[in-house]
Amino acid sequence: MFKKITFISVACLVSACASTPEVIQQPQTASAPIPAPVIQAPEPVQSAPVQNSQPLSDLSAFEPAPVPGSMDDFIYQSGEDRVYFGYDRFDLNETSRAVLRKQAEWLKNYTNVSAVIAGHADERGTRNYNLALGARRADSVKDFLVSLGVNPRRLTSVSFGKERPLDARSNENGWAKNRNVHTNLTSGLNTNPAF
Template identity: 45%
Template sequence: MSRTMSRTMSRTMSRTMSRTKTNFRFAGFAAALIAALAVSACANKQAEDSMASVPGAAVPGSAQDFVVNVGDRVFFETDSTELTPTARATLDKQAQWLKQYNRYAFTVEGHADERGTREYNIALGARRAQTVREYFTARGIQATRMKTVSYGKERPVAVCDNISCWSQNRRAVIVLGVTS
């Protein structure tokens, strides 16, 4: 489920990008990414319908490349900050990419699902972000490139009220920032 979701978002985004001029400014891209993510959460059906015609090519080293070919997020179990084998595999790919394209600074966003209390979920999201940060540090990524922030349960991407959505919202997302 989570993998499907992630792919759907990526496709939605690449579609967005294909309509954008190639010499886009990064800020514009970030906005498009956010918009794409926001839209995808409530328009999965629509995105899936349009998948067939989506061109998959992304410029290597672009933010689009990261999201489409690497994946920008990992997921967690309920009230947990443990990295699953799937999450580790994704983080390994992310770390490799981030080392190869080391011009990017980035933010690790930690998120929680809605089945917790507000204050605790901020701390839980922060702890998830920190787990990812420490994983990257162990993989040799410079600490100065990374920031962490927690949104607690404030920014769900999936909005139903059952486990299929909650599992997508318990996540850490890598948001690429300005290139240095």
């Protein structure tokens, strides 16, 4: 939309024409009607992780909105299919709670859908302790979803400890992403129509 004003002469706006300031012309497009704003689908909200296991980038403006009740729709509506944790922590912060509230709303709309709540840990801990830590994180998420009215029988919590990292980097950014719980929808989903 900024294209319309690019042919305004800006050559002398700064220093070159100090003696005789050139009149800044009115944009020539003034007579043309300003085009109505194009309604774009908003970019999906993407908090901490850039890299995501779900193909968020496919949801570009010209594609149709996700099929209601699909995995894409769940991520689109919730903003995120994962929530993140501090080092050796399993409590939910306000950002995580906000995401989980949206996840719970979605899950209450699509009551056929079942989910595996998978807890993950970063690599800065020993294997079995991390399995136990992942189990705690998964249970924190499951408990919160259940407290918001999701039927516990639709949710199975499981821990992968540090065995299924999301981010391969061995640094603070990578570890932060790998401390997460993934709400992985496993059945009862609507699917995209075949192209």
